Amino acid sequence: MRVRRARTAIVTGATSGIGAAIAAALAGAGFRVFLIGRDETRLARAARRLPRRGLAGTARADLARVSEVRQLLDTLAECCPRVDVLVHAAGEYGWTQPGELASPAFETLFAVNVRAPYLLTQGLLPSLARARGQVILINSSIVRSPGVGVAAFKATQHALQGLTDSLRQDLNRRRIRVTSLYPGRTATPRMRRIYAHEGRRYQPAGLLSPRAVARVVLAVIELSDAAEITDVHLRSLRAY
């Protein structure tokens, strides 16, 4: 009898919201999941939430810093020589005030939302290719809406879309599949902060749940044997 090896998944942003839900869903589906976050305490808490056999490891890295992304890649090359699934769920959000010269915020948004997924995907290429793996990037429904007051953030999501569409061509040649997910408003700690900023009462029941997003990720992974799913747009029925 041939025993199937446990598949390995790497998840950034695994300490909160959508990334945490995806990590839990992958562990529940039999993956060994490697969690990435920027805070040791939150990372340890996220690891404790997974069944022991579902945890491949954890690493702390501030994805805004190239030096920490490089260190992270060294760690991942040692621990995960075959990567079946790489999920980019870490992300920064920020508002843009009229007349503001918010260059540091602008740079951090691009560093975390665009440069980090680019570097991590490129750095993990050999491990992804060995497994004929797949890359899932959590983008945002903001690419289809005007996005008032969030010009810099919106620009990062368009940049991520362009990056992903182009990388897909390169990665497909190595039999690695690439999927962009575009969720609408989802009930996560980030969304709670957004409601507070907007001066609105937070009502998570009307939003997508992180678990629902995670279920879609699992479906994409399981269906991908048949074909590459390039883009998935999802939103809550109740939010509109």
Ligand SMILES: NC(=O)c1ccc[n+]([C@@H]2O[C@H](COP(=O)([O-])OP(=O)(O)OC[C@H]3O[C@@H](n4cnc5c(N)ncnc54)[C@H](OP(=O)(O)O)[C@@H]3O)[C@@H](O)[C@H]2O)c1
């Ligand atoms: N919530 C929504 O409505 C929504 C809709 C569409 C798309 N998305 C996308 O989904 C992804 C997750 O969002 P979320 O709502 O789940 O947000 P969240 O609850 O704020 O979680 C964000 C995650 O990213 C990590 N992160 C942020 N900056 C980082 C950095 N510099 N280095 C390493 N990790 C960093 C956070 O780590 P810490 O725990 O250390 O903060 C956390 O794990 C984002 O890419 C977002 O754009 C969200």
